Amino acid sequence: MDHVTSTTETHRMQQSSLVAVPVGPLIIPAILTPTVYQGEPVSFSLLTSTKPPLLSLVIPTYNESRNVRAIVEQLTTLLDRKIPGNYELILVDDDSPDGTWEVASALSKACPQLRVMRRQQERGLSSAVIRGWQVARGEILGVIDGDLQHPPEVLLDMLSAVRNGADLAVASRHVGGGGVSDWSVVRRFLSRGAQFLGLLILPNVVGRVTDPMSGYFMVQRYAIQNHSLNPKGYKILLEVIGRGQVKTIAEVGYVFQERTAGESKVTWRQYVDYLHHLVRLRSRGRVARLRQKFPLKRFLRFGIVGLSGVFVDMAVLYLLHTTLGLNLTRSKILAAEVAIINNFIWNDAWTFSDVVQKQQGWGARLRRFLKFNLVCLSGLVLNVLVLNVIYNIVFGQRYAYLANLIAIALVTLWNFWLNLKLSWRVTKVK
Numbered sequence: 001m002d003h004v005t006s007t008t009e010t011h012r013m014q015q016s017s018l019v020a021v022p023v024g025p026l027i028i029p030a031i032l033t034p035t036v037y038q039g040e041p042v043s044f045s046l047l048t049s050t051k052p053p054l055l056s057l058v059i060p061t062y063n064e065s066r067n068v069r070a071i072v073e074q075l076t077t078l079l080d081r082k083i084p085g086n087y088e089l090i091l092v093d094d095d096s097p098d099g100t101w102e103v104a105s106a107l108s109k110a111c112p113q114l115r116v117m118r119r120q121q122e123r124g125l126s127s128a129v130i131r132g133w134q135v136a137r138g139e140i141l142g143v144i145d146g147d148l149q150h151p152p153e154v155l156l157d158m159l160s161a162v163r164n165g166a167d168l169a170v171a172s173r174h175v176g177g178g179g180v181s182d183w184s185v186v187r188r189f190l191s192r193g194a195q196f197l198g199l200l201i202l203p204n205v206v207g208r209v210t211d212p213m214s215g216y217f218m219v220q221r222y223a224i225q226n227h228s229l230n231p232k233g234y235k236i237l238l239e240v241i242g243r244g245q246v247k248t249i250a251e252v253g254y255v256f257q258e259r260t261a262g263e264s265k266v267t268w269r270q271y272v273d274y275l276h277h278l279v280r281l282r283s284r285g286r287v288a289r290l291r292q293k294f295p296l297k298r299f300l301r302f303g304i305v306g307l308s309g310v311f312v313d314m315a316v317l318y319l320l321h322t323t324l325g326l327n328l329t330r331s332k333i334l335a336a337e338v339a340i341i342n343n344f345i346w347n348d349a350w351t352f353s354d355v356v357q358k359q360q361g362w363g364a365r366l367r368r369f370l371k372f373n374l375v376c377l378s379g380l381v382l383n384v385l386v387l388n389v390i391y392n393i394v395f396g397q398r399y400a401y402l403a404n405l406i407a408i409a410l411v412t413l414w415n416f417w418l419n420l421k422l423s424w425r426v427t428k429v430k
């Protein structure tokens, strides 16, 4: 019974010494703000000094209980010699079934530089690294595998490269002094194949380093702070280069060691994630630029208003022609004008409401209305023209309704664009 109580007590104490897991977007703050944490702010009482350390090194782990002690010992021995009291190690464990976080938490009692985060809600190597950096206090942020495959001495070369002005220092297997110890031909082929594919899909990012697959690097906080990161899979370095402000990159050779304990977590899933990540990074910025150029939300509203105009047009035509017996052409002209008025009111109040805020007054409204009428008239002429061209020339006098549908789609775009540029134009100069 006593034993049970003391085990529970140890567990509770270990839980309370853990670093709280940040929630929300994967954004690294410029300075540490408590708002990124769920509940209470992170406690730094475990650290010996209150001064922020120079280097924050994240160690992502999953089922590495057999490696944890050795990696922490190797890192502290090395860094205590070089930058004593000026670094922190942040081990981010995804609630490993082998209790990696518990082993690490126990170690942190005797090693105040070691902080341990146990994630229970999120999974994945890349997001683990970012969550670790989010609680980091150092100006230089780094990452190293927790399985002893990354030789720790290389950290010192990377550190001096970054301190000498590089925004990013990458440990590379493909520069002088680098290599892989005992990889099979298949693994070498897959690794190089992935790099080649990356060069094709994302040359501006992948082509900037000799080893884009490296998971061992250091980056200046300023280069990635306040950028919304959105990684997928294992390749966190691509995310840093792709979304950060990385101007100068240094590379340091290293030999990727063989695993001696624990198991690799690499599966085919990582290759699929890698491809997905490349495509996502490729489209970054472009989507935003496209949105800026083409205001999709406005266009959708414009389309909905246009559709409402069709119903108004039909209803008025029915009322004038069928119910009141007015001649068809006159009824149609009146119906079209009522629809135009309907569309104008809705576009003014909804589609372009933000622009209207800057163009108040009845005079301005009347000018917008007249321009809208003109644009609609030009649209009508264009509609007839396009319909004739498509029906007679493109389709060889067939598919009249399909031709009309295409004409309507084109004219809607035309109307939208002209109205955007003319009727609801925003002028920067007063």
Ligand SMILES: Nc1nc2c(ncn2[C@@H]2O[C@H](COP(=O)(O)OP(=O)(O)OP(=O)(O)O)[C@@H](O)[C@H]2O)c(=O)[nH]1
Binding pocket: 059, 060, 061, 062, 063, 064, 092, 093, 094, 123, 124, 125, 128, 144, 145, 146, 147, 149, 215, 259, 263, 264, 265, 266
């Ligand atoms: N927190 C966290 N860490 C992970 C996850 N997957 C892998 N890791 C850790 O990330 C590091 C690299 O993972 P490995 O599976 O060794 O991948 P690798 O070194 O590229 O490949 P191998 O040579 O096959 O070992 C190790 O420290 C893992 O424990 C994960 O989902 N979450």
Ligand SMILES: [Mg+2]
Binding pocket: 145, 147, 149, 259, 264
């Ligand atoms: Mg490994």
